[in-house]
Amino acid sequence: MGNNYNTSWNTGTATVDVNSRESVRKQVKDQLRNLFEKERLSDDDMGHAEGMPKSPGEDLINNLSEEDKLEHSGRIYVFREISSGIMSADSVDDVRNILTIVVDRIKQIEAMLSDDHIEDDDLYIALAHARHMEEVARQKMLHLRDESVMIKHESDSQMINKLKLSHRLAENKALMNADMNYLKGTFDE
Numbered sequence: 483m484g485n486n487y488n489t490s491w492n493t494g495t496a497t498v499d500v501n502s503r504e505s506v507r508k509q510v511k512d513q514l515r516n517l518f519e520k521e522r523l524s525d526d527d528m529g530h531a532e533g534m535p536k537s538p539g540e541d542l543i544n545n546l547s548e549e550d551k552l553e554h555s556g557r558i559y560v561f562r563e564i565s566s567g568i569m570s571a572d573s574v575d576d577v578r579n580i581l582t583i584v585v586d587r588i589k590q591i592e593a594m595l596s597d598d599h600i601e602d603d604d605l606y607i608a609l610a611h612a613r614h615m616e617e618v619a620r621q622k623m624l625h626l627r628d629e630s631v632m633i634k635h636e637s638d639s640q641m642i643n644k645l646k647l648s649h650r651l652a653e654n655k656a657l658m659n660a661d662m663n664y665l666k667g668t669f670d671e
Contacts, residue, residue, distance in 0.1 A: 559587055559591060559605075559608035559611070559612065561608070561611050561661060561664045562661070564580065564583065564584055564587070564611075564612070564615045565615060565618075565657045565660065565661050567580045567583070568580050568615060568618055568619050568622060568653070568657060569653070569654060569657055571622065573626065574623055574626045574627060574630075577619055577622050577623045577626060578623065580619055581616065581619040581620065581623065584612055584615045584616045584619055585616060587608075587612050588609065588612045588613065588616065591605050591608055591609045591612060592609065595609065604668060607664060607667035607668055608664075610663075610664075610667070611660055611661075611663070611664040614656070614660035614663075615657075615660060617656075618653055618656045618657055618660065621652075621653060621656070622649075622653050625649035625652075625653065628645075628649075629642065629645060629646055629649065632645060
């Protein structure tokens, strides 16, 4: 029986069999493409004003040539920049700044993928990673808020330190898993 990796967000769940004869990268690309298409169709059902961009990131790439769009797609997302920023953030404000960057990158990638002329499989993998980073950043923001409340109301510093350690371990584990899955998706077997 194969080892499976599951990922999910608001549109559904994807499963990748790492022992399959089909490469992990191809499985991830196919699953992400299907999930993205479902999400894009659900966004279209919500309706948009005529002439208005579907996402703010769309305006950033509308004026690029097709070659520039494809070249730009490789530079739009640097996975280590995001994950190391989340890992090193020490305050709610630091995490909020990183979360703003992540949400902006998600919008940029979605805008590029909504362009019918761009078919860059790495963008689907980057989108999945960015969504995981958004989840981890929101989790860290909640953890930091909980810790600050606990510091104000709790005198047991040992208990506070245990809570902080537990939070950082959970966040770092989620970051490493997302980074490893990103790397698995970007390399062919």
